[in-house]
Structure formats: C-alpha cells, structure tokens
Amino acid sequence: MEVAGRRPATFEAAASAEMAAQRPPRSRARDLLSRVLFVALLLGCSLVFLAPFAWLVSASLKLRSEVFNLEWIPDPVQWVNYVKVWQAAPLLAWLKNSLLVGAIGAVAVTLSSSLVAFGFAYFRFRGRDLLFGLVLATMMLPQAVTMIPVYLIWNELGFINTLVPLWAGNLFGSAFYVFLLRQFYLTLPRDLFNAARIDGANYFQMWLRVALPLTRTAMIVVFVFEFKALWTDLMKPLIYLFDNTLFTMPRGIKTLVDRFGQGGEMQWEIVLAATVILTIPLILIFFLGQRYFIEGISASGVKE
Amino acid sequence: MANKQDKSLLKRRKARWGWLFIAPWVIGFVVFTAGPMIASLYLSFTEYDVLRPPKPVGLDNYAQLLQDPRLRVSLWNSFFYTALFVPLATLVALCLALLLDRVHRAAGFFRTVFYLPSLTPTVAVGALFLWILNPNVGLINRGLALVGIDGPAWTTDPTWIKPGLVLMSLWSLGGTVVIYYAALRGVPVTLYEAARIEGASAWQEFRHVTLPLISGAIFFTLIVNTIAALQIFDEVYTMYFGQMESGAASNAALFYVIYLFRQAFEFLHMGYASAMAWLLFVLIMLLTAIQLRLSRRWVYYEGR
Numbered sequence: 199m200e201v202a203g204r205r206p207a208t209f210e211a212a213a214s215a216e217m218a219a220q221r222p223p224r225s226r227a228r229d230l231l232s233r234v235l236f237v238a239l240l241l242g243c244s245l246v247f248l249a250p251f252a253w254l255v256s257a258s259l260k261l262r263s264e265v266f267n268l269e270w271i272p273d274p275v276q277w278v279n280y281v282k283v284w285q286a287a288p289l290l291a292w293l294k295n296s297l298l299v300g301a302i303g304a305v306a307v308t309l310s311s312s313l314v315a316f317g318f319a320y321f322r323f324r325g326r327d328l329l330f331g332l333v334l335a336t337m338m339l340p341q342a343v344t345m346i347p348v349y350l351i352w353n354e355l356g357f358i359n360t361l362v363p364l365w366a367g368n369l370f371g372s373a374f375y376v377f378l379l380r381q382f383y384l385t386l387p388r389d390l391f392n393a394a395r396i397d398g399a400n401y402f403q404m405w406l407r408v409a410l411p412l413t414r415t416a417m418i419v420v421f422v423f424e425f426k427a428l429w430t431d432l433m434k435p436l437i438y439l440f441d442n443t444l445f446t447m448p449r450g451i452k453t454l455v456d457r458f459g460q461g462g463e464m465q466w467e468i469v470l471a472a473t474v475i476l477t478i479p480l481i482l483i484f485f486l487g488q489r490y491f492i493e494g495i496s497a498s499g500v501k502e
Numbered sequence: 503m504a505n506k507q508d509k510s511l512l513k514r515r516k517a518r519w520g521w522l523f524i525a526p527w528v529i530g531f532v533v534f535t536a537g538p539m540i541a542s543l544y545l546s547f548t549e550y551d552v553l554r555p556p557k558p559v560g561l562d563n564y565a566q567l568l569q570d571p572r573l574r575v576s577l578w579n580s581f582f583y584t585a586l587f588v589p590l591a592t593l594v595a596l597c598l599a600l601l602l603d604r605v606h607r608a609a610g611f612f613r614t615v616f617y618l619p620s621l622t623p624t625v626a627v628g629a630l631f632l633w634i635l636n637p638n639v640g641l642i643n644r645g646l647a648l649v650g651i652d653g654p655a656w657t658t659d660p661t662w663i664k665p666g667l668v669l670m671s672l673w674s675l676g677g678t679v680v681i682y683y684a685a686l687r688g689v690p691v692t693l694y695e696a697a698r699i700e701g702a703s704a705w706q707e708f709r710h711v712t713l714p715l716i717s718g719a720i721f722f723t724l725i726v727n728t729i730a731a732l733q734i735f736d737e738v739y740t741m742y743f744g745q746m747e748s749g750a751a752s753n754a755a756l757f758y759v760i761y762l763f764r765q766a767f768e769f770l771h772m773g774y775a776s777a778m779a780w781l782l783f784v785l786i787m788l789l790t791a792i793q794l795r796l797s798r799r800w801v802y803y804e805g806r
Contacts, residue, residue, distance in 0.1 A: 236604045243598060244615045250673065251618070253641055254630050266639035310526045317523025321516055333527065336535055340733055340786055342762055342779040346545065346772050347538035353552070370530020401519045430623040432736040437767055448625035448736070455629050456745040466633065473626045480621045488614065495617075495677050496684030 254477075258470035265466045279471040286458075286468055289475065291443045292450040295361060296429055299446060303365035304424040308417050310368065311375035316405045318376065319383035320391065330380075336373045341433075349437055363438045364446070365428070375420045378497065382416045383409060419494035422487050426480055447476045546776035556773065563777035573778070575753060576761035579664065583757065584731040587668045591675045591727055592720060599682035600708075613683060617676035628740030631670040632657065642669065657741070660754035667738060667755065671731070678723045685719035686712065714802035721801045725793055729786055735759045758782060 257265050258279055259272040283289060318330050352363040386409065394404045410417070435449035445453070451472050458465040484491055521528075546563055548556035567573055598616055602609045622630070634641045635656035643653030656666030689712060697707045734757055742751040743760060762782070766775035 233605060236601050237608060240598075240601050240605060240608070240612045243601070244612060247615055247619055247673065249641060250630055250634055253634065257633070266633075266636075268644070310530075314524050314527040317520050321520025321523065322513075323517035323520040326520065329524065329528075332531070336531070338729065338786065338790060339535065339539075340729070340779070340782050342733070342759060343542055343783050344535055344538035345779070346766055346776055347541035348534055349767075350541070350552070351533075351538075367530070367534055369526065370534065371527040376527060401516075401523075405523070426621065430625070430736070432625050432739065433763065436739075436763075448623055451625050451629065452740055452744060455625075455632075455740055459629070459632065469629055470633075473629045476623050477621075477626045480623065481618065484618070484621050491621075492613065492617070492680055495680040 254470060255474060258467060258474045260467060262465060262467050265470070276467065279467045280475075283454075283468050283471045283475065287450060287454060287472070288443050288445075289450070289472070292445050292447045293475075295444060296447040299361055299364045300425045300428045303368040303428045304421045306365060307368035307372050307375060307424045308420045310371040311420060312379050312410065312413070312417060313405065314371040315376045315379035316383055316409050319380045320401075320409075333373045333376055337377070345437070352438065358438060359440050359444060360438075361444065361446075364431075364434050368424070372424070375424070378494075379413065379416055379420065381497075382413045386412055415490065415493070418487060418490045419497075422483060422490050423494055425483065429480060451476055542776045542779060545773050546780050548773045550772040551770040552772060553770075559773070563774045566774060567777055567781060572756065572761060576756045576758045579754065579756055580732050580734075580758040583664050583667060583734065584728060586664065587671050587731050588724065588727050590668065591672060591678060592724060594672060595675050595678035595682055595723070596720070598679045599686055600712075602679070602683045603686040609683070613680060616679045620674040620676035622674065624736035625740045627670065627674060628737040631666075631673075631737070632741050635666045635670065658748065658750055660750050663742075663751060663754040667734075670737060671734070678727065681719050681723055682716060685716040689715045717801045718803065721793075721797050725790060728789060728793070732782070732786060732789075733759050735763065739763075 252270065256270055256272055259275050259277065260267070260269075260279075261272075261274070261276055264272070318326065318333075348363075348367075352358060357363055357366075390408055390412075391404055394408050399407065430448060431446075432448045432452060435446045436452075439445055439449055442450075442453070451469075454469050454472050458468045545556060547558060547560060549559050549562075550556040602612055602616075605612070619627075633639070637643055637653065637655040637658060640653075640656070642656065646653040654662040654665075656662050656669075693711050693715070694707065697711050702710070738755050738757055739760055742748070742755040743764075758778075759782075762775050762778045765771045765778060
C-alpha cells in the first residue's frame with residue numbers, strides 16, 4: 199500500500215517534512231479566527247477522550263459507597279483501595295509474570311524479526327520474493343485458524359500452565375515487524391555494507407555491527423509495540439494459564455472483574471484500582487518513548 | 503574465467519547466508535502457521551475433544567455450521583458491530599485528523615491525547631466501560647442527562663449492547679487518527695497552493711486534493727480495522743463472559759471469536775471450532791478481496 203505524495207525515507211525525514219509543511223493561509227484574519235475555533239473544538243474532543251481516565255483514577259480512590267457519586271475529586275481519598283487490591287490478589291506475581299513475558303517476548307521478536315528482515319533486504323536468492331509474499335500474506339491470517347493446533351503442540355510438549363507458550367512463538371519473527379524492518383534496511387546505502395565486507399566482517403557481523411545500530415529507532419518501535427501487545431493480551435493467558443499465581447495482569451484482573459464486579463461481591467473500587475495498576479506501565483512507557491509509538495503507527499499507514 | 507567462477511561461488515555462498523538469516527521465520531512458518539493450518543483443516547472434518555483421538559466425521563461440522571442458531575447469532579453480532587464501527591471510526595478519525603492538520607503547533611499535544619486511550623490494555627478498557635456504559639450511574643448516561651436525554655441501557659438492553667461496544671471501541675481509535683494525520687502531513691503544499699490559485703473552495707480542495715492523496719491511508723485502515731473488528735474478543739469477554747454472565751448480554755454480545763473460543767476451550771469441541779475458524783478465514787479473505795477490488799475505483803496511486 200502506498201500513500202501518494204512525499205514518501206519520507208526515514209522517520210527523521212518524516213519529522214522534518216512535518217516541520218516544513220505549512221499550508222498557505224486564505225486570509226490572515228480569517229485564518230486566526232478559524233484556528234481559535236479549531237483549537238476550541240479539539241479541546242472539547244480532548245475532554246471527551248480524557249474523561250474516562252479521570253473518572254477511573256478518581257473512582258479508584260473513593261469509598262465504596264461513593265464510587266458512583268458525581269464528584270470528580272474523591273473525598274476522602276482512599277489510598278487504602280490500592281492496599282486492598284494487594285491483599286485480595288497475588289498482584290506482585292501477576293506483575294512479575296507480565297513483565298517477564300513482555301520483556302522476553304519483545305526482545306525475542308525484535309531480534310528475530312530484524313534477522314529475518316535483513317535476510318530479505320540484503321541477500322538475493324531463489325524464491326526470495328515468493329517467500330516475502332508469503333510473509334505478507336500471513337498478516338491477514340486470523341489467529342483462530344492456528345490457535346487450536348498450536349495449543350495441541352504446547353499440550354503435547356507439556357507446556358500447558360507455564361508462561362512459555364506466551365512468548366516462545368516470538369523467537370521466529372513476526373510478519374508485520376519483518377515487513378516494517380525490511381523497509382528500513384532497504385533505505386540503508388549498500389556501500390556501508392560493502393565497506394564492512396572489505397574490513398573482513400562476515401554477514402552476521404555485518405548485521406550485528408552495521409545494520410542493527412543504524413536502525414535503532416525502528417527496533418525500539420518494534421519492541422514497544424510488541425511489549426504493548428503482550429502486556430495487553432487476554433486470550434493466550436486464558437488458554438494456557440490455570441494457576442492463580444501464574445496469571446499475567448490481564449488474566450488476573452479478569453478474575454477480579456468476575457469476583458468483585460457486576461453480579462459478584464460488588465467491590466468496584468478494588469477492580470478499578472487494579473485496572474489503574476494494569477494501565478499505568480503502558481502510559482509510562484508511552485511517555486518515555488512517545489516518538490517511537492507515533493512514528494511506528496504513522497509509518498504503518500504511510501509506508502509502501 | 504577463474505574470476506567468473508569465483509563470482510558464482512560467492513553468489514552461492516551469499517544465497518546460503520540469505521537462507522540462514524530467514525531461517526527463523528521459515529521454521530516458525532512451518533511449525534506455527536502452515537502445519538497448524540493443515541492440522542486445523544483436518545480437525546474441521548473430525549470430532550475431537552483432546553482426550554480421545556480425533557474421529558473423522560466428514561462434513562458434519564460444516565453441516566452443523568448451517569444449522570447452529572448460536573453460530574448465526576454470533577456471525578450477525580460480529581458483522582453488525584463491524585459494519586457500525588468501521589465506517590464510524592473512519593469518519594471520526596478523519597475529522598479529528600483534519601482538525602489536527604489545521605492547528606499547526608498544538609497538534610502534537612492533541613495527537614497524544616487522542617492516542618492515549620488506545621494504549622489502555624483491552625481488559626482495562628472492558629472493566630472501565632462496564633461502568634462508563636452503566637445505565638444508571640455511568641458517565642455516558644449522566645452526560646446525556648445533562649442535555650435532557652434519557653440514555654438507553656447500554657449494558658443490559660440487547661438492542662443497545664452493540665452500539666455501546668462501538669462507543670467503547672471509538673474511544674480507542676487513536677492509532678487511526680495518527681495514521682491519517684501522518685498522511686495529511688504528506689500532502690505536498692504545492693498542490694494546495696495550486697488549488698488556491700485555481701480558486702477552489704475549501705470543500706473542492708478537500709474533495710479533489712486532500713481526499714485522493716490520503717485515500718491510500720484510508721484504504722489501509724479500512725482493511726486493518728475490518729479484520730480487527732471481526733475478531734474482537736478481550737474487551738467483550740471481560741465485560742460479559744466468564745463466571746458471571748447475564749443472559750441478555752451473553753446473547754447480544756456473543757461475538758464470533760468468543761463463540762469459537764468457548765466451543766474450543768470451554769466445551770472442547772475442537773473439530774467444530776476448527777470448522778468455525780476456517781469459515782472466519784474464508785469470510786475475511788472474501789471481504790478483503792472485495793475491498794481490494796472496490797479500491798481500484800477510489801484509491802489514488804501516484805504515478806499509476
């Protein structure tokens with residue numbers, strides 16, 4: 199897929215193109231007026247988008263009897279709700295499991311996808327383009343088609359009720375990331391690699407010492423996206439995990455929703471506090487690596 | 503002569519390295535994609551509950567697909583939700599991106615605001631919107647009450663459950679906004695200048711300059727959002743399924759992948775679930791093929 203117009207070769211180029219592209223105003227006074235109007239509209243929309251967050255954090259700090267009152271500022275502030283979650287569930291174990299799966303899985307998929315992407319970008323061999331077409335085709339495949347046999351494989355190998363099936367598939371690269379990283383390798387000048395060859399590097403060293411450092415941005419993009427995907431996933435933990443202490447955060451919080459939520463013991467404040475704890479790490483990562491998220495998403499739609 | 507031989511030797515060695523680099527993907531494809539696809543196709547012609555070996559039953563599972571009323575309900579639910587969500591998401595995201603495109607420097611801030619909700623883990627979104635959509639105390643109906651509207655029972659009335667879920671999904675459309683915004687920034691300024699000189703109105707400028715040039719990005723998001731919407735699982739499962747289930751919701755919110763998941767992992771009807779998975783796969787391929795075909799009429803590719 200290709201979006202017409204300037205196609206920036208790299209994220210950096212895209213960023214600088216963004217600075218340069220300013221539309222000519224129709225008339226100065228009208229332009230100012232309409233811009234004020236647009237900012238006001240955007241502020242209104244922002245309130246709508248932020249309100250659920252504000253409500254969540256506020257309600258998670260309220261007394262049980264006041265969770266659904268109309269106040270935005272909780273009074274008194276019930277920090278104790280967060281202690282109660284800690285007592286109600288093995289939260290530390292869940293956080294540890296989620297972090298473990300997220301970190302191992304994201305590192306694995308970043309390295310393996312990069313290796314594969316470099317293979318497709320740099321080398322010429324028979325069947326390469328056909329295979330790359332196959333890579334692209336697998337992006338369309340619904341998970342449901344492979345879900346059951348893959349479960350049977352892990353079952354056969356005795357990995358049910360362990361964290362392994364949640365990340366092990368990542369060791370083999372992932373179609374979308376291979377596609378994204380290949381785009382980056384294609385923009386690297388070939389002379390760079392030829393120079394490395396003359397210096398006596400083999401192809402593996404070339405990938406490790408030349409290609410990897412030059413595409414650090416893209417690799418971070420892949421890492422943060424996969425970490426988010428693994429941190430969020432509910433279906434695999436539902437299929438593979440049965441012990442309470444083995445749960446990842448989403449799987450654990452699902453049990454809290456069942457136990458304390460609608461039709462349960464009606465202790466919403468506990469569910470909401472747990473929901474905040476589940477959400478905070480991703481928001482933190484976002485603010486640390488904001489440009490990588492935005493650049494990654496932008497690139498997915500703009501690149502060929 | 504010797505030189506030529508050296509060269510072809512080098513070429514062969516390089517090709518071997520190429521295969522080595524893509525080996526992880528090839529292995530992963532065989533073990534986790536191609537193999538399981540064949541296995542799942544085979545299982546779809548059997549009766550299989552994991553405990554006993556698969557028993558071939560011919561086309562029984564597919565015949566049952568035609569008769570199963572729950573399947574019909576889940577298929578309808580998924581398509582209804584998708585048909586409502588995808589066009590709305592495209593429209594809302596496009597409006598937001600157009601607004602962003604008009605405010606220059608403040609755009610970065612608002613883009614972050616719109617993107618944040620899509621970072622919220624799906625289970626958190628489900629838990630959160632169970633209360634946001636709550637008919638009596640939820641944020642949405644309270645907001646509607648402010649303007650004198652008596653909001654519907656989003657979480658209990660079968661007619662309103664899916665529209666409620668669409669609202670929920672619209673909250674996390676930030677990724678689509680970011681893609682459109684990037685595409686809008688890629689429209690060459692010179693084209694706008696030319697349109698001004700020709701005396702085009704703002705609408706004509708949008709219709710004949712902006713829209714064609716971002717049609718590629720719109721097409722991309724249509725495909726991706728459709729495929730994702732047809733497979734929605736996490737949020738809805740968190741809200742309406744599991745230990746506590748209300749009858750109304752478990753019917754009106756029974757999406758296709760949820761039904762498939764229950765058939766496979768709760769009722770252990772692995773054969774029937776495999777047939778369901780293949781039906782989904784075929785439907786997604788058909789839909790994508792139709793979208794691809796239609797795209798020739800409205801997607802503009804530069805230089806073609």
